């Protein structure tokens with residue numbers, strides 16, 4: 673059973689994920705991704721889906737044409753956990769320039 677991050681640990685951990693925004697209302701982190709077109713956006717979503725399935729940790733996300741909005745939180749922990757941090761880092765690695 674993964675535990676929800678304490679406030680201090682969360683702040684410290686999010687400093688390493690500067691592209692993500694903290695959503696206090698959900699105790700979650702979010703990031704917006706913009707791609708050239710739908711095909712690029714969906715290819716990205718496919719890669720994230722495979723990573724998520726392998727991690728058994730899944731995003732809440734939406735896609736509008738070339739835009740993908742991702743929210744990460746851990747339902748089992750009732751908020752942000754290390755699983756979200758790990759998935760966010762893996763997703764960032766997909767789009768690193």
Ligand code: HBI
Pocket residue numbers: 728729730731744745746747748749
């Ligand atoms: N994904 N974001 C998120 N949060 C969870 O608690 C979670 C998940 N994917 C699968 C999963 N839990 C399983 O371990 C079962 O708890 C459903």
